[in-house]
Amino acid sequence: MKTPLYKEPNSLGFYGNFGGAFIPEMLYPNVQELNEAYTTILASNDFKKDFNKLLRDYVGRPTPLYFAERLSERYQTKIYLKREDLCHTGAHKINNTVGQILMAKRLGKKRIIAETGAGQHGVATATVCALMGIECVVYMGAVDIKRQAPNVSRMKMLGATVKPATSGSQTLKDATNEAIRDWINNPTDTHYIIGSVVGPHPYPDLVAKLQAVISEEVEQQLFEKEGTKVPDHVIACVGGGSNAAGIYYQFLNNPEVNIIAVEAEGKGILTGESAATTRLGRSGIIHGSKTLLMQNKDGQITEPYSISAGLDYPGIGPMHANLFESKRAEFISVTDEDAMKAGLELSQTEGIIPAIETAHAFAIFKERQFNHDEILVFNCSGRGDKDLQTYTDYFKLID
Numbered sequence: 001m002k003t004p005l006y007k008e009p010n011s012l013g014f015y016g017n018f019g020g021a022f023i024p025e026m027l028y029p030n031v032q033e034l035n036e037a038y039t040t041i042l043a044s045n046d047f048k049k050d051f052n053k054l055l056r057d058y059v060g061r062p063t064p065l066y067f068a069e070r071l072s073e074r075y076q077t078k079i080y081l082k083r084e085d086l087c088h089t090g091a092h093k094i095n096n097t098v099g100q101i102l103m104a105k106r107l108g109k110k111r112i113i114a115e116t117g118a119g120q121h122g123v124a125t126a127t128v129c130a131l132m133g134i135e136c137v138v139y140m141g142a143v144d145i146k147r148q149a150p151n152v153s154r155m156k157m158l159g160a161t162v163k164p165a166t167s168g169s170q171t172l173k174d175a176t177n178e179a180i181r182d183w184i185n186n187p188t189d190t191h192y193i194i195g196s197v198v199g200p201h202p203y204p205d206l207v208a209k210l211q212a213v214i215s216e217e218v219e220q221q222l223f224e225k226e227g228t229k230v231p232d233h234v235i236a237c238v239g240g241g242s243n244a245a246g247i248y249y250q251f252l253n254n255p256e257v258n259i260i261a262v263e264a265e266g267k268g269i270l271t272g273e274s275a276a277t278t279r280l281g282r283s284g285i286i287h288g289s290k291t292l293l294m295q296n297k298d299g300q301i302t303e304p305y306s307i308s309a310g311l312d313y314p315g316i317g318p319m320h321a322n323l324f325e326s327k328r329a330e331f332i333s334v335t336d337e338d339a340m341k342a343g344l345e346l347s348q349t350e351g352i353i354p355a356i357e358t359a360h361a362f363a364i365f366k367e368r369q370f371n372h373d374e375i376l377v378f379n380c381s382g383r384g385d386k387d388l389q390t391y392t393d394y395f396k397l398i399d
């Protein structure tokens, strides 16, 4: 037998050299409880029924697979967009929060905590808590609270409490630290909804499996449109890596599918203002997981930078660290400038204003060429409404 291109994590949550659960002893019972229950719950018909029903009627799935004709013409290749931007709340993140709230209910939890960077995961979490009538506390970096004000208002409108994280760079990694602290203090009644394929095992696997619906739909939809379930390339931006994991999932073991991950280079690799983890990082431990991590020579985590709050994270999930190390995926990094231009281009070529995170994926045409008959599937992970002010300031759209 040929060795598979990709393996599910082992029972300890390791994807090759990465993953695991490096957690303080006080967190062990919480993580262990989830670990013992999650595969059984995910596999149960009762869970699947509720999950699929909410994905359809509440999230608005299946999301379209859209052939981008004008963009395809411009780059002389076949470009499809998986329209996660059309999900309720404007991004793929709701797939995960719907799944996790159903899991929390089955575990008998009465309170939800979450961390958020761009605010998208906070909104997605506050949304499902409102839906289920469950208390919700969202930790958010004080800097992010300022630069993502509309999402803060949304969370409050939805009834969530937003708690600012004021340590460190006051961004996503600091909010995550605060959420972990809360969880340690509230072990029995609280479920922590992590927003990406990061954190201690079983979160990376749990979140990947909840997002896998994206590539399940792509296979079906591509078959209807192209007579094949197999694209030549699947492309996604990677912050923690959940939208990427979702669109890669069904294709990970198919050697015909090239997998492309796009990281945020910020102002440039050598500027000290970057979030391109695979270019700048090495193995280390962050938020309970062994993965690639941007750090100084003493192992202290380096402050990341990206114009997009959702990609402004110093690590990537262990699954992606493994995809990078094993060379299963091709990693590309693009600058703020190229991402912003790609966002403007998609807006004016297809009438779709992407989130700045998403725009990074579309910037690969500067780095990479494709044949005219190749099929590219981009994960259009989110919409750009939350980023309008940033786009407007950047391009001086208003005189």
Ligand SMILES: *Cc1c(COP(=O)(O)O)cnc(C)c1O
Residues within 6 Å of the ligand: 091, 092, 093, 118, 120, 121, 195, 196, 197, 237, 238, 239, 240, 241, 242, 243, 244, 310, 311, 355, 357, 358, 381, 382, 383
């Ligand atoms: C949060 C976010 C991302 C980055 O998170 P991943 O876990 O890497 O997917 C990408 N796109 C959008 C629209 C987001 O909101």
